[in-house]
Amino acid sequence: MKKLLLLIAVMLAAVLAVGGCGTDKAAGEHGVGKIVLRYPEALQQYGFKEPLVLDKIPQRVVSLAHTPVLALYEMGVNQVAVPQNKMFSWPDELAKNAQELNTAMNDNFDIESIVVLQPDLVILGYHAKDSYGKILENEKIPVYYVDAGHVVTYKSVKELTDVLIEAFGKDNAGADKIKECFDNLEARMEEMRKENAGKKVMVLQSAPPRHFIQNKEGTLGSMADMLGYDNVYKNTESSLALLDREQALGYEPDLLLCVGGSATAEEHQQLMEEDFAKNPDYWNSIKAIREGHVIYLPVGYIASGGIEIVDRINSLIDMLETAEK
Amino acid sequence: MKTISLFKVSAVCVVLAALIVLMSLGALTIGSADYSLKQIADAVIYGAEGPVQIVVYNLRLPRIIMALEVGACLAVAGALLQSVMRNPLADPGIIGVSAGAATAATTILLLYPAMLSAVPLFAFGGASLACVLIYILAWHDGVDPVRIILSGVAINTVLGAYNAFLQMLNSDNLSNVLAFMNGSLSGCNWEQIYVISAYSLIGLICGFVCIKSANILQLGDEMASGLGVNVSRVRILLSAVGAFLAAATVSVAGMIGFIGLVVPHIARMMVGSDYRALLPVSTLLGAFLLLAADTLGRTLVTGMEIPVGIIMAATGGPFFLYMLRKKGRVSGS
Structure with missing residues (x-):
């Protein structure tokens, strides 16, 4: 009997030791x-x-x-x-x-x-x-x-941030703040994904008269993807390619996102609208332009700067919501 | 100089003109969507509204005209400069046109993006300034071809270093600079056509007026001087016309290489070195080749355009090597 009790006690101690170390497996x-x-x-x-x-x-x-x-x-x-x-x-x-x-x-x-x-x-x-x-x-x-x-997607930023929080974020108010920001953004993006299901987006990165089209792997393209838009440009060879204007006529995007090297959205809007005005018959054939669903964005949407992507996407969501109204 | 056969030259010109017409019709019909000639005629001539009209009239037609004009200008510029330099490797790049335009365009694109609409103007200005600088540096009691080439190499190198440095500092946003550097006719509109047409008309007329001078330069400096020609002045004049033509094209289409280098050589193989034949044939051949290259670039890969500068580099280089092997020696005059 004594031996049996001793065996049970040893086994219990072993189980507790293994279980207790479970949460600190990495540290251990x-x-x-x-x-x-x-x-x-x-x-x-x-x-x-x-x-x-x-x-x-x-x-x-x-x-x-x-x-x-x-x-x-x-x-x-x-x-x-x-x-x-x-x-x-x-x-x-x-x-x-x-x-x-x-x-x-x-x-x-x-x-x-x-x-x-x-x-x-x-x-x-x-x-x-x-x-x-x-x-x-x-x-x-x-x-x-x-x-x-040049192209770091939201997913990549999020994954890296999670790693950094795991490493440095124990009992850290800053880490909690970052997590809260991402959680809030995820919730907003989830809402947007429901609203935008089935809508198509064309993402142009431009220095008129030259226009490049981004797929969902580009910085801005990935943001649009996170918000539930279906990118019209499906080519996976490169995240950015010179716009094939004839092909673009068939895209019929519901929304056009235009980004360029300008410091402000207004500057870029001016440049783009001047370019559109040089060939109005063509550009008005594109659904999003014809219907006025164009959002112009400044240079900060060309490349990612880490967790500031949260602010960028939040701003983009605000702009989209305002445009909807 | 061989006596040119008027019949042969005329035949070559007629064939090239016919090829241009055929190529143009082909370029109008093919693309992301293929249209019949009837559809095109309805759209262009009768103004029938619809997607065909938008594609053909607003996209393909201005692009075809641009390709023809840019090709013609670059070929004539190359031919004239080969006469000036008495060097078969002369092309507009050697006199700093490309480097000057690239410097100006890169500066605006990367540092002053708010002035994007002025890129063609600055590119033209940059090209012209670089050319003037090269000739000033090359001046030594006249203008010697070797000095021009050496000055050109020096200026090209310095400007190239500046461009590379600028790109390195602004590597976040290089796609537009690369589009300029690769040369592209994408996005061509009627407004650009009016501009390039004005430049082309002036430049080509001046080029054809210079035929006699180009032929005289081929005789050599001593012979030309003996005939009462001011060799330096003629060199500068021909260079100025060549630079003007090249700068005009670079400002609207970016940097397109090999046309100015290869086309005059092909034309020489067809009709000889007399500029009375060489220049008209180069004009037509340059127009045809660039149109063919651009059409290939926009139709080769579905959904993607390959800039015409890349097509020309990919095909021009090997073709130049082929010509070297075939001829045995390069004809420079």
């Missing part, structure tokens, strides 16, 4: 207090399988991609350098404390200027893994790779 696996930056699914397909594990919260982060900057800032992670931003301005406090580097989307930058900052974490676009990434890793500087470049 990598060590308590470790910061684990796993790779989202989108990056895993590029071969980034093993998470980056840091011994402690980094104190000198150098971000060379736009995507994580604002999320890290909101969570109070100290960034000593951030990429220069031409689409919008970084928060004043961040701009004051962090050096702005002209990293030109990770294509060409001075690697020495990164190393001298003595970073304990560098966040880099995955395209640069074999070039700058290798150099930094050889210097024993931890490098975390992210989706970067």
